[in-house]
Amino acid sequence: MATSLKLGLAGFGNVGKGTYDVLKRNKNLIADRTGTDIEVKRVVVRNPQRVRPLVDADIPVTSDWRDIVNDPEVNVVVELIGGIEPAKTLILESIAKGKHVVTANKALLAECGNEIFEAAQKAGVNVAFEAAVAGSIPIVKSVREGLAADDIEWIAGIINGTCNFILSTMRDTGRTFSDVLEEAQKLGYAEADPTFDIEGIDTAHKIMLLSAIAFGIPVNMDKVHIEGISKLDPKDIKYAEELGYRIKLLGITKKSDKGIEVRVHPSLVPNKKLLANVEGAMNAVVVKADAAESSLYYGKGAGGEPTASAVIADLVDIARTAEVHASQRPKMPTVSADKNVNHWTDFGDIVTSYYLRIPVEDKPGVLADITRIIADNGVSIEQMIQKEAPTKEKGTEVILLSHSAKEADIQRAIRTMQALASVRGPIVLLRMEELN
Amino acid sequence: MATSLKLGLAGFGNVGKGTYDVLKRNKNLIADRTGTDIEVKRVVVRNPQRVRPLVDADIPVTSDWRDIVNDPEVNVVVELIGGIEPAKTLILESIAKGKHVVTANKALLAECGNEIFEAAQKAGVNVAFEAAVAGSIPIVKSVREGLAADDIEWIAGIINGTCNFILSTMRDTGRTFSDVLEEAQKLGYAEADPTFDIEGIDTAHKIMLLSAIAFGIPVNMDKVHIEGISKLDPKDIKYAEELGYRIKLLGITKKSDKGIEVRVHPSLVPNKKLLANVEGAMNAVVVKADAAESSLYYGKGAGGEPTASAVIADLVDIARTAEVHASQRPKMPTVSADKNVNHWTDFGDIVTSYYLRIPVEDKPGVLADITRIIADNGVSIEQMIQKEAPTKEKGTEVILLSHSAKEADIQRAIRTMQALASVRGPIVLLRMEELN
Numbered sequence: 035m036a037t038s039l040k041l042g043l044a045g046f047g048n049v050g051k052g053t054y055d056v057l058k059r060n061k062n063l064i065a066d067r068t069g070t071d072i073e074v075k076r077v078v079v080r081n082p083q084r085v086r087p088l089v090d091a092d093i094p095v096t097s098d099w100r101d102i103v104n105d106p107e108v109n110v111v112v113e114l115i116g117g118i119e120p121a122k123t124l125i126l127e128s129i130a131k132g133k134h135v136v137t138a139n140k141a142l143l144a145e146c147g148n149e150i151f152e153a154a155q156k157a158g159v160n161v162a163f164e165a166a167v168a169g170s171i172p173i174v175k176s177v178r179e180g181l182a183a184d185d186i187e188w189i190a191g192i193i194n195g196t197c198n199f200i201l202s203t204m205r206d207t208g209r210t211f212s213d214v215l216e217e218a219q220k221l222g223y224a225e226a227d228p229t230f231d232i233e234g235i236d237t238a239h240k241i242m243l244l245s246a247i248a249f250g251i252p253v254n255m256d257k258v259h260i261e262g263i264s265k266l267d268p269k270d271i272k273y274a275e276e277l278g279y280r281i282k283l284l285g286i287t288k289k290s291d292k293g294i295e296v297r298v299h300p301s302l303v304p305n306k307k308l309l310a311n312v313e314g315a316m317n318a319v320v321v322k323a324d325a326a327e328s329s330l331y332y333g334k335g336a337g338g339e340p341t342a343s344a345v346i347a348d349l350v351d352i353a354r355t356a357e358v359h360a361s362q363r364p365k366m367p368t369v370s371a372d373k374n375v376n377h378w379t380d381f382g383d384i385v386t387s388y389y390l391r392i393p394v395e396d397k398p399g400v401l402a403d404i405t406r407i408i409a410d411n412g413v414s415i416e417q418m419i420q421k422e423a424p425t426k427e428k429g430t431e432v433i434l435l436s437h438s439a440k441e442a443d444i445q446r447a448i449r450t451m452q453a454l455a456s457v458r459g460p461i462v463l464l465r466m467e468e469l470n
Numbered sequence: 471m472a473t474s475l476k477l478g479l480a481g482f483g484n485v486g487k488g489t490y491d492v493l494k495r496n497k498n499l500i501a502d503r504t505g506t507d508i509e510v511k512r513v514v515v516r517n518p519q520r521v522r523p524l525v526d527a528d529i530p531v532t533s534d535w536r537d538i539v540n541d542p543e544v545n546v547v548v549e550l551i552g553g554i555e556p557a558k559t560l561i562l563e564s565i566a567k568g569k570h571v572v573t574a575n576k577a578l579l580a581e582c583g584n585e586i587f588e589a590a591q592k593a594g595v596n597v598a599f600e601a602a603v604a605g606s607i608p609i610v611k612s613v614r615e616g617l618a619a620d621d622i623e624w625i626a627g628i629i630n631g632t633c634n635f636i637l638s639t640m641r642d643t644g645r646t647f648s649d650v651l652e653e654a655q656k657l658g659y660a661e662a663d664p665t666f667d668i669e670g671i672d673t674a675h676k677i678m679l680l681s682a683i684a685f686g687i688p689v690n691m692d693k694v695h696i697e698g699i700s701k702l703d704p705k706d707i708k709y710a711e712e713l714g715y716r717i718k719l720l721g722i723t724k725k726s727d728k729g730i731e732v733r734v735h736p737s738l739v740p741n742k743k744l745l746a747n748v749e750g751a752m753n754a755v756v757v758k759a760d761a762a763e764s765s766l767y768y769g770k771g772a773g774g775e776p777t778a779s780a781v782i783a784d785l786v787d788i789a790r791t792a793e794v795h796a797s798q799r800p801k802m803p804t805v806s807a808d809k810n811v812n813h814w815t816d817f818g819d820i821v822t823s824y825y826l827r828i829p830v831e832d833k834p835g836v837l838a839d840i841t842r843i844i845a846d847n848g849v850s851i852e853q854m855i856q857k858e859a860p861t862k863e864k865g866t867e868v869i870l871l872s873h874s875a876k877e878a879d880i881q882r883a884i885r886t887m888q889a890l891a892s893v894r895g896p897i898v899l900l901r902m903e904e905l906n
Contacts, residue, residue, distance in 0.1 A: 037798065056619055056761045067686065068618055069797035164616075170762035172616025180600075180608025182504055183492055183782030250503065308744055308768060318766075325492045326606035326779035329769030332744060333762060343762035346619030354798050355790065361505035362473065362790050 037353040040075040042102030042133075044124055045114035046085045049138055049165070050077075052338030053112060053345045054089065064346065070353035072346070075108050076101060103127045110352060112345060113137040122146055125161070129153045134356070136348045138165035138341055141230075144239035147246070147253040152369040158360050162348035167240045168193050168317045170340035171333040172347065177321060178247050178364045184323035186248040188288035190301075190467060193240045195315030195335040196231040197263050197283040199223045201300075202313045205271050205280065211264060223315055233262035234283060234298040241285025244319070245296045246367035249289055253367060257378045261299035270391060270462060273421065273433050274302050279389075280310040284467060288384075293377035295384050302389050302466040308332075309469060320469060328469075382442030387416070390434040390444075391462040392451060400456045404432060407454075411447040413439040429458050435466065473789040476511040478538030478569075480560055481550035482521045485574055485601070486513075488774030489548060489781045490525065500782065506789035508782070511544050512537060539563045546788060548781060549573040558582055561597070565589045570792070572784045574601035574777055577666075580675035583682070583689040588805040594796050598784035603676045604629050604753045606776035607769040608783065613757060614683050614800045620759035622684040624724035626737075626903060629676045631751030631771045632667035633699050633719040635659045637736075638749045641707050641716065647700055659751055669698035670719060670734040677721025680755070681732045682803035685725055689803060693814045697735035706827060706898060709857065709869050710738050715825075716746040720903060724820075729813035731820050738825050738902040744768075745905060756905060764905075818878035823852070826870040826880075827898040828887060836892045840868060843890075847883040849875040865894050871902065 043050060057064070057072055065071050074093055079085045082095045089095055099120055102108055111128040113135060115121045121142050125135050126149070135154070137143065143150065143163055154161045164174045168191065177186070192198050196218060203214045215232065218224035230236045238258045246253050263283050274281050279302035287296045303310040308330055312318040317335030322328050334340035355363045394400045401418075408415055417435040436444065448461050479486060493500070493508055501507050510529055515521045518531045525531055535556055538544055547564040549571060551557045557578050561571050566589070573579065579586065579599055590597045600610045604627065613622070628634050632654060639650045651668065654660035666672045674694045682689050699719050710717050715738035723732045739746040744766055748754040753771030758764050770776035791799045830836045837854075844851055853871040872880065884897050 052761070060619060060621055060760070063621055064619055067614075067801060069795075171765060172612050175611065175616050176608050178503075179787065180611050180783050181779065182786040183496060183500060183779050185496055185499055308747060311744060311747055323779070324496070325488070325775040325782075327770050327773075327776055329606060329608075329767070331765070331767055333765030337763075339761040340763055343617065343619050343759070346761075347616050350618040351615065354794065354800075357798075358790065358794055359505075362793075364790075365503060 037356055038071045039110050039349055039353055040073050040107050042105060042108040042111045043074055043077045044099055044102060046077060046079045048338035049341045050114040051088060052342030056339055056342045056346060068350045070350055072349055076105060078102050099124045103131060108133060110134045110136060110349060113139055118142055125150055126153055129157050129159055132157055132159060134159045134352045135161045136345055137163050138345060140166040140239040140243060144242045144253055144255055147367060148369045151366045154366060160352050160363060161366055162352060164348045165341045165344035167243055168319055169335040169337065170343045171317060171331045173319050173331050174247060176331055177244060181321065181323050181326055184325045187322040189244050189248055189319060189321050190284050190286045190469060191241065191319035192282050192312050193285050193317050193335060194231055194237045194283060195317060196224045196228065199315040201263060201281060201283065204268055208268055210268055211266055232264050234260045237283060237285040238298045241287055241298060242296055245287035245294060249294050250368055251294060252369050257296060259297040259381045263300055266300055270464060278305055279303060280305050290379060292383050293379040295379040300464055302464055304468060307469050384441045385438050387438050387466040388436040388444050389464040389466055392432040392457060393459040394429060394432055395456045395458060396430045403454055404451060407450045408447050411443045413443055413447055473792055474507045475546050475785055475789055476509050476543050478541060478544035478547045479510055479513045480535055480538055482513060482515045484774035485777045486550040487524060488778030492775055492778045492782060504786045506786055508785055512541060514538050535560045539567060544569060546570045546572060546785065549575060554578055561586055562589055565593050565595055568593055568595060570595045570788045571597045572781055573599055574781060576602040576675040576679060580678045580689050580691055583803060584805045587802045590802060596788050596799060597802055598788060600784045601777045601780035603679055604755055605771040605773065606779045607753060607767045609755050609767050610683060612767055613680060617757065617759050617762055620761045623758045625680050625684055625755060625757050626720050626722045626905060627677065627755035628718050628748050629721050629753050629771060630667055630673045630719060631753060632660045632664065635751045637699060637717060637719065640704055644704055646704055647702055668700050670696045673719060673721040674734045677723055677734060678732055681723035681730060685730050686804055687730055688805050693732060695733040695817045699736055702736055706900060714741055715739060716741050726815065728819050729815040731815040736900055738900055740904060743905050820877045821874050823874050823902040824872040824880050825900040825902055828868040828893060829895040830865055830868055831892045831894060832866045839890055840887060843886045844883050847879045849879050849883055
């Protein structure tokens, strides 16, 4: 009665190799546990010569992805190539032939997901993507199935290991961003071109996918506010620490009466929260829901075998639900644009609390000006401290933590303060998440 | 095509009421998300008069659990009575009538699970129990489905909120166990008879269930080593803290070449680990697996709606897999006694590291005697410090942290040391878990 999956494996980098190796090593365990026989039918890679010795001799290793699409025995395609093309065409053509798809490709799904999910729905096949978000952590499953009963309020996650490694190291050592980035590149924690990671784009892809699942909305990258960590000053990490906070790059999505918001930016997190204590390249996601309340999921966000663990879990689920009606399967993100929840919160309307660092002249009246401007814009101050600037810069710096306020109000206050003659340089704005 | 579940709800305490309320409040959300219509068909409670006003008028509320068994329309029984009887008979008779079962009853499943799971397998129905372990945390799902690809090495969890509240408070305040227990009882964190919680029995039930799922073994409470927290001295909490550790009541299960071990006892956990930072009544479980490596799941371990969230997630899963062959559903624990993994590690054969507190006379040669005995028993010392005992007690205390050692060896060393004339009182032994 065992369902049998015959895989076309596209891509044999770390994750492709991890998937192949774990399937082989734990074959009996997986079959015994799940009633599912999973067999790699063929492998497609750019350079078959490199991969040939890594794969059993009876499995064809070729270079044309159409070999997977055109093999009628392949019933599941595992896309681990990454990037938009040829991954997208491979997936769409596979779907058209009635094959299920498992992918770790967050960029593709976040940018072109609606087209892909719509095609899959029409064809009655699954596109599973646990491995696309937070590697080994079963966060897609937990949100979609574990919290199936819950009205989800918000999700906040550390879902890019490169950024978390850089931020942890900056805090531990006091070194600058560019200095630590270089180390991360040497250690293999950051790519030669790190833009996708450090500018928050990778985090944005992942939090958009989680938002789509949690709130039943189509993916829409145009609505995501994205700020990375490349401009972060070690000084702010130090001041935050003194105030009892750690700075993490968070992907955040939240539902309010104004709509859905999806945003990525460095955030001050109270250091008593577990999320603040997620160090190095590890990932963690907090979900706030109406019945379950707060839960957190932590694990390896990248790496060959950790990500393979998620790929294979998806394969087992596909086997399990292959014969049930599509309406009974865990839902792929909707592609229906008229979902009434599909109202997006304007970024100016988001409400959070703020950290400001304002470089000022050290003279009477400056603090009075600043506090008046803040108050005039309807923002209330929770805490304010003054810091001596390094001697060569002269002047002082005012560090200000606000209570909850509207983004547009704080931005207006900053514009007004920036125009003061006594403000000596750019005001630094960071957002704070209390995670309550 | 929507599957329809008609529930017989047995029990209307916090979790029963939570389940009813969440099903009602999020009815449309759940139906939309899962394609499943879940309807409470009838409620059975000890005191129908109390519950009648809390339930819609068209739903019968009666006091005889047979009303659920005998209602042919009820296709799923939600057992939230707790305890062994009448829960056990209700469940077995429901299974015999082909009804699925969802239960939060860890004591029943850990003590009588084999009988229940065997009956369910024969009848082709599901017995789901996400709510029985760690409340809202989808840990059963994560281990069984999220880590379906993985060979699991060990699981360690803080899975009793009462104990974690007591230990957190003892550490924060330096107060004694009995003092804090009294406070916990006043706050509703501990029962009038707290034995099940504080003596580790509740934790043992839950870790036994996780062990059964993770390692594919039948439940067997006779094999669980159980120590609670009632004898814990605040002094050891303080010393542990000074050494960089926190004391947590852990449920631990591990697979080694000697077999499976399941144990519950206070454990020193390095304070840099997330698990050490789980405070108050919260729960968390760490799973170490061969592909996914380390992952952690954190959330509310008790409470009406958090536990209801898990109950309802199980209901959705039952709807989803109601029509697939039983072999394709996530597996219930095996009841097959001849599983070759069914070899249990003798407690004397477990390997971990240890914390010892040895009250000694303050005179020359004592340390030499102790270190010689430790070495003679094949145990090596990682760290040793001496503490002045309170003046009225005279003498000093030796605190000793060992490297990994065999339980039988450390026990033999303790027996030998205890016989020394210079050892002035009982030696305190605690186990340490590095969680690597």
